[in-house]
Amino acid sequence: MRYAQGGGLTAERREFRERIRYEAGERFARGEKSSVIARDLRVSERSVERWRRAWREGGMDALATAGPPKLSKLSDDQFAELEKELALGPAEHGWEDQRWTLARIRVLIAFRFRIDCSMAAVWRLLHRHGWSWQSPARRAMERDEGAVGLWKKDVWPQAE
Template sequence: MRYSQGGGLTAERQRFRERIRFEAGERFARGEKNAVIVKDVRVSERSVERWRRVWQVGGMGALASSGPAKVPKLSDERFVELERELARGPAVHGWEDQRWTLARIRALIWWKFELDCSPAAVWRLLHRHGWSWQSPARRALERDEDAVGLWKKEVWPQVE
C-alpha cells in the first residue's frame, strides 16, 4: 500500500527501482541498445532514454535514487502538535462552527508553525497521516423542516 508509508513509494520499492536503473547503467557501459534494455528490464523506452542521458552526464552515481519526490513540510513531531490543536476544535481557535476545512487548517498551520502551504499540500499532509474528508451521514437533528419549506416558498422566489 503506497499511502500507508507516507504517500509515495516504499523504501523497498525505491531500492528495487534503483537496482533496475543500475542494471541499465551497467548495460549502457557494455554498449547495449536501448531496445534490448527496454525488453529485458520491462520499462518504457522513454525511461531508458532518460536514464542513458543522465548516465552519460553523471555516470552510475547519477542513477541513484534521490529520495521521495515530495518531502513533507511538517515533520511527524510537529504533526502531532497539529493533531492536538485539531482535537481542541475550531471554536477554540476562533471559528463559530465545529467544521475543519482545508483553509482553516492551513490558517492554523500558519499561526502555529509560521509555515505557509497550499490547500493541496494541507490535504496531502492530512492524507499521509491517515485523515480523510468527512461528510454528514444524515441531516442535522436541529434542522427545522417547516422553516426550510417556508424559506423555499417565500424567500427563494424573491431571490431569483
C-alpha cells in the first residue's frame, strides 16, 4: 500500500486503525459474523478474518498497533543537528559546489554521527522530516549578477 507522504501512517492514523481492530475484537467476543463486522466497520472481510485469527491466538493484546514500520536511525535531536549542518552548506564540509546530494548527506551522517545508512534510508529520513529533492529557493552563493545581466541582455535575445 502506498501512502501520500511515503513514510507510512501517522501516529493518529495508526491509533484510529487500532480502535477499529479493538471494536472488531469486542464484536468477536459477542460472536458476531465476520461479514457483518466488515460491513459495519467498512473494512474487508479478509482483514476481519486476519484480526479474528490474531484475537483467537492472543486476545485483545494481539490487536494492538505494532508501531511505525521502521524507526529512524537518527533521533530528533540528531536530526536537528543534521539540519544545522546542512544549513551551513556543502562548501563548509569540503565540497566545491552548493548542492546537497543523498550521497553527500550520507557521508555527513556517517562522519558526524558515526551511523552507516543506505541512500534509501537517507531519503526516507529527509522525506519523513519534510525535505524534498527540489532545488532551494535561495540563490547560489557563486551567482554573479553582473554576468547574468549581460547574458540576459546579449545572449538571450539572439536565442529567440
